[in-house]
Every structure is written in C-alpha cells, then in structure tokens.
Amino acid sequence: MEIAILSPCLLKAEKEDSQKELEHYKKLEDLIRILFQFTKLKFEYYRRAPYEGYKMDIPNYQHNLTLNNLVTVNIYSVIQKMMIRDYVVDLDGIPPATKVTDFKLPDGDMTEAFLSYINFSKNKKPLLFIGEENFNIPRPIHFSEEDNFEIDASTLATIELSNILSTCLNDKLDVEDIFPRKFLCSKYNDYVKKKIETDKLDSNGSIALFQQLGALVAEYNCYEKDNYLSKKNSTKDKLRTVYKKTIGKESYLSFDVESGGFEVFNHNFEHLGQYNFNCQLVKPPSPHTHRLYR
Numbered sequence: 036m037e038i039a040i041l042s043p044c045l046l047k048a049e050k051e052d053s054q055k056e057l058e059h060y061k062k063l064e065d066l067i068r069i070l071f072q073f074t075k076l077k078f079e080y081y082r083r084a085p086y087e088g089y090k091m092d093i094p095n096y097q098h099n100l101t102l103n104n105l106v107t108v109n110i111y112s113v114i115q116k117m118m119i120r121d122y123v124v125d126l127d128g129i130p131p132a133t134k135v136t137d138f139k140l141p142d143g144d145m146t147e148a149f150l151s152y153i154n155f156s157k158n159k160k161p162l163l164f165i166g167e168e169n170f171n172i173p174r175p176i177h178f179s180e181e182d183n184f185e186i187d188a189s190t191l192a193t194i195e196l197s198n199i200l201s202t203c204l205n206d207k208l209d210v211e212d213i214f215p216r217k218f219l220c221s222k223y224n225d226y227v228k229k230k231i232e233t234d235k236l237d238s239n240g241s242i243a244l245f246q247q248l249g250a251l252v253a254e255y256n257c258y259e260k261d262n263y264l265s266k267k268n269s270t271k272d273k274l275r276t277v278y279k280k281t282i283g284k285e286s287y288l289s290f291d292v293e294s295g296g297f298e299v300f301n302h303n304f305e306h307l308g309q310y311n312f313n314c315q316l317v318k319p320p321s322p323h324t325h326r327l328y329r
Contacts, residue, residue, distance in 0.1 A: 037075055037076060037077055037203065038076065038077060038078075038079060038156060038159050038160075038161035038162070039070060039074075039076035039077065039078055039117070039161065039162055039164065040078075040149075040152070040153070040156065040161050040162070040163045040164065040186075041078075041085060041164055042140070042149065042163055042164060042165045042166060042169070042188075043085070043093065043140055043141050043143075043145055043146050043149055044138075044139060044140055044141065044165055044166035044168055044169050045063070045066075045164055045165055045166035045192055046063070046085050046091075046093040046094050046166075047093050047094065047141050047166070048060075048093070048094040048095070048096055050097050050098070051098075052098055053098040053099040056094075056096045056097075056098050056099045056102055057099060057102065059094060059096075060094070060096070060099075060102045060105065060106065062192050062193060063094065063106075063110060063192065064105070064109050064110055066164065066191055066192045067109075067110050067113050067114060068109075068113065069191065069218065069219075070117065071113050071116065071117055072207070073204060073205060073207065073208075073216070073218065073219075074200070074203045074204055074205055075203050075204070075205050076117070076162065076203050077117050077118070077119045078114055078117050078118050078119065079118075079119050079122075079124050079152075079156075080118060080119070080120075080123050080124065081123070081124035081126055081148065081152050081155075082123075082124075082126055082148060083144055083145055083147075083148035084145075084148065084152070085145060086111060086114050086115070086118075090106075090107050090111055091106050091107065091110060091111045092145065093145070094106060124152065124155060126148060126151045126152060126155060129151045129152075129154055129155050130151065130154060130180060131147050131150035131151045131153075131154065132150045132151070132153045132154040132157070132178040132179065132180050132184075133150075133178060133179045133180065134150075134176075134177075134178060135177035135178055135179050135183065136172050136173060136176055136177045137172055138169055138172060138176055139168050139169055150178075153178060153186060154178070154180050156186075157178070157184045157186065160187070161186065161187075162187050162188070162189055162199070162200075162203060163176065163186050163187065163188040163189070164188070164189050164191060164192060165188050165189070165190060165192070166192060167190075167192070167193055169188075170190050170193070174187070174188045174197075175187045175188060176188050187199060193222075194222045194223075194226055195219070196226075196247075196248075196251070197251075198251060198254055198255070200219065200255070201254060201255070204216070204255075209283075210257075210282045210283030210284075211283045211284050212283075213256075213280075213286055213299055213307070213310070213314075214252075214256045214310070214314035215256055215257055215282070215283070216255045216256050216257070217256065217313070217314035219255045220251075220252050220255065220256075220312060220313055220314050221313055221314075222313075223248050223251075223252065223312035223313055224311045224312045224313040224315075226248075226312075227244060227245070227248060227295065227312055230244060231244065241295070242292055242293065244295075245290075245292060245293075245294075245295035246276075246292060248295075248312050249276065249290045249292075249295070249297070249312075250276075252297075252312055252314065253278040253288055253290070256280075256314070257280060257281050257282045257283075258278035258279060258280050258281065258288055259278060259279055259281055260276060260277070260278055260279075261277045261278065261279045261287070264277035264279070264287070264327070264328075264329065265277045267328050267329065268289060268327060268328055273291075273293065274292045274293070275289050275290065275291065275292070276289075276290040276292060277289050277290070277327070278290065284301075284302065285301075285302035286299060286300065286301055286302065286307075287299070287300040287301075287304070287327055288300075289327055295311075295312065296309055296310065296311055296312070296317070297309065297310045297311075298325050298327075300327045304326070304327045304329060305320075305322055306320050306321055306322045306325040306326070306327075307320050308320045308321075309325075
C-alpha cells in the first residue's frame with residue numbers, strides 16, 4: 036500500500052465562516068505533513084485531480100483568503116514532493132466507480148474523475164483519506180463497476196483509531212525514544228475522555244476502550260505484547276498487559292487495563308514514570324512502589 040488518494044469530501048471546505056475554514060486548513064495541513072514526513076505514501080498525477088494545475092482547485096476558502104496562499108505553500112507544494120513523476124495516469128475509457136455504501140461526495144467533474152481514478156486504482160490497494168462527514172460509514176468503503184471491490188480508508192485527517200497506517204509508515208524515527216511515533220497518538224487522550232463522557236461508558240465499556248487504544252499506541256510505537264511478562268505481572272484483581280519494545284533501546288510498557296495509561300520501565304526494569312494515551316509523562320518515576328516482575 037504505497038498510493039495515497041485524497042477524497043473530494045476531505046478537501047472541500049464548508050463555506051460557513053473564517054474560523055471553520057481555519058480549522059479545516061489546519062487539519063489538512065497537518066495530515067499532509069504527517070504523510071510526507073512519516074509514511075512511504077505517494078500521489079499519482081491524473082487529469083482533473085485537485086492538484087492537477089499550478090495550485091489546488093480545492094479547498095478554495097471564501098472567508099479567509101489568506102488561507103488559499105497557505106494552501107499553495109504548505110499543502111500543494113508538499114503534495115508535489117510526494118508525486119510519482121514517472122508516468123501520468125490516463126483515465127480515458129475508465130468509467131467512474133459506483134458508490135455502494137453511503138459515501139457522500141460533492142457534485143462536479145472533480146468527483147467524476149476521482150471515481151474513475153478509484154476504479155483505475157482498485158488493484159493497487161491504495162489508501163483513501165476521507166473527510167469527517169464520511170467517518171461513520173463502514174470501512175473499507177465498497178464500490179462497484181464490473182464487479183464489487185473495496186478501498187481502505189483512513190480518518191487521519193481528524194483522528195485514526197485503527198492500525199491501518201502500520202504498513203505504510205517509514206523508518207524515519209528516533210528509535211531511542213520511548214514512544215518513537217507519538218505524533219500519531221497526540222489526540223487519543225482527549226478522545227478517550229470525550230468518548231467515556233459522551234457515551235456514558237460503564238466500567239466494562241471503559242476497559243474495552245482502554246484496551247483498544249492501549250494496543251494501538253503500543254503497536255504504532257514499535258512494541259509487541261510479551262505474554263510471559265503479562266501473565267507474570269497480572270493478578271486476579273488487576274490485569275496487566277506488558278509490551279516489549281522491538282527497536283532501539285529496550286523498554287517495557289505495563290498497561291493498566293482498569294484505569295488506562297502506561298507504566299514505563301527501562302531495560303533494567305526500573306520505573307520511568309506513568310504515561311497517558313498521548314505518550315506524555317503524567318506521573319514521575321516511583322521505583323519503590325512500581326515494579327515489573329520477570
């Protein structure tokens with residue numbers, strides 16, 4: 036999976052007010068920056084692509100015109116650096132794919148070209164980045180043409196809650212950092228708090244949420260579950276999941292399933308403090324009260 040596709044629903048900005056436009060721009064800029072710096076993903080050039088000309092056709096901000104210049108400098112220019120320039124995709128004779136799921140897209144030539152490009156790309160296993168109005172539809176997204184097919188999709192523009200990015204991340208990271216890819220986890224703590232409050236999760240629901248996010252943080256930051264240490268450090272009343280770092284300096288995460296959060300230990304099993312889902316230190320080291328048994 037090395038081809039990235041930007042959905043028109045992601046790029047199209049709602050023409051409400053300058054603040055909404057600024058929020059949209061920041062999310063898009065952040066997304067493109069992450070793709071450029073931390074993934075192996077590339078873009079293909081095709082006719083009527085949003086980045087086909089000398090600037091982006093969309094987003095086109097109406098209330099905050101300065102943002103359009105920033106799109107050119109900080110988004111369009113970065114996309115150009117990620118472009119595959121060995122060929123141009125020819126969509127002549129490629130019919131648009133039909134949406135099977137309730138996938139909302141703006142009307143227009145750009146969307147028609149996008150759907151033809153989806154049809155063209157279906158065997159390349161691309162990764163589609165979608166906007167918030169489509170976050171609740173089932174993924175992968177289903178399309179059809181001569182036959183039915185699926186396209187993997189990511190909600191990274193706001194927050195990605197699956198491991199779908201794992202296969203396309205590059206190796207440009209500080210392997211000695213406790214959390215080498217903490218940039219992917221910067222929104223998880225707020226998400227957990229909001230999810231528990233909004234959905235009124237009980238203890239079991241909260242634990243399930245903690246386990247989902249805990250496993251995801253560990254995977255993205257190059258940790259694997261250590262079954263022996265997990266069993267060794269769990270009791271009947273307190274379940275612990277222990278992860279071991281697979282690159283760089285050896286370290287361990289002991290995940291507290293009941294309360295959420297990571298107790299971090301170095302290669303000598305010395306306590307380094309407690310970290311939250313954002314990979315931020317929230318409690319200092321307490322080696323006398325926090326131990327990892329081996």
